[in-house]
Amino acid sequence: MHRILLIILLFISGMISWNCKNEKMTGSSEPVSQTVREVQNQNGLIGQIELDNGKKWTVNDEMKPFIAEGEKLVDNYIQSGDDDYIKLAEALKIQNDNLIKSCTMTGKSHDELHKWLEPHQKLIEMIKNLPEKEMAGKVITRLKSSYEIYHSNFQ
Numbered sequence: 001m002h003r004i005l006l007i008i009l010l011f012i013s014g015m016i017s018w019n020c021k022n023e024k025m026t027g028s029s030e031p032v033s034q035t036v037r038e039v040q041n042q043n044g045l046i047g048q049i050e051l052d053n054g055k056k057w058t059v060n061d062e063m064k065p066f067i068a069e070g071e072k073l074v075d076n077y078i079q080s081g082d083d084d085y086i087k088l089a090e091a092l093k094i095q096n097d098n099l100i101k102s103c104t105m106t107g108k109s110h111d112e113l114h115k116w117l118e119p120h121q122k123l124i125e126m127i128k129n130l131p132e133k134e135m136a137g138k139v140i141t142r143l144k145s146s147y148e149i150y151h152s153n154f155q
Contacts, residue, residue, distance in 0.1 A: 049115045049149070050112060051153065052109065056152075056154055056155040057108075057109040057113065057153060057155070058109065058154075059105070059109075059113065059154050060104050062102040062104065063099050063103060066096070066098045066102065067099060067147075070092050070095040070096065070147075073092055073095065074088070074092070074143055074144055075144075085128075085136035086128060088140070089125075089127040090128065092124045092127075093124055093125075093128070096117075096120075096121055100117075112153065112154075113154065116146070116150055116153065116154070119146065120150075123139055123142055123143045126139050127139050
């Protein structure tokens with residue numbers, strides 16, 4: 001069963017792509033365990049997020065509500081003891097899709113945001129495809145940490 005799950009997650013990881021202001025970024029087909037390790041801590045992100053001369057990067061106002069709503073969904077899920085992680089993943093995907101559609105950022109701030117966003121999206125995809133609630137809980141905890149990383153680097 002785990003081998004099938006791994007194959008499915010590898011396939012999905014390889015298929016993830018999105019459009020942000022006519023720029024396409026494609027997920028890699030790296031092993032799932034590597035993806036989880038990347039998101040476990042700040043040093044494992046897709047390149048260390050650099051600050052803007054020691055200050056947090058500014059995210060455009062149109063994007064902020066979707067990040068805030070995604071974080072609220074995760075917080076409510078954790079606090080309520082809900083166990084419908086599939087529903088959570090679907091709601092988070094909607095927020096991320098809207099986040100990406102609202103992106104007007106360019107340059108270095110845009111690049112740094114994507115260092116956070118790509119592993120964040122991979123976690124959401126992983127949640128949606130996990131077979132057990134216990135496994136989802138671990139990934140959701142990492143997703144919560146992902147929002148903390150966002151707040152450490154962006155405003």
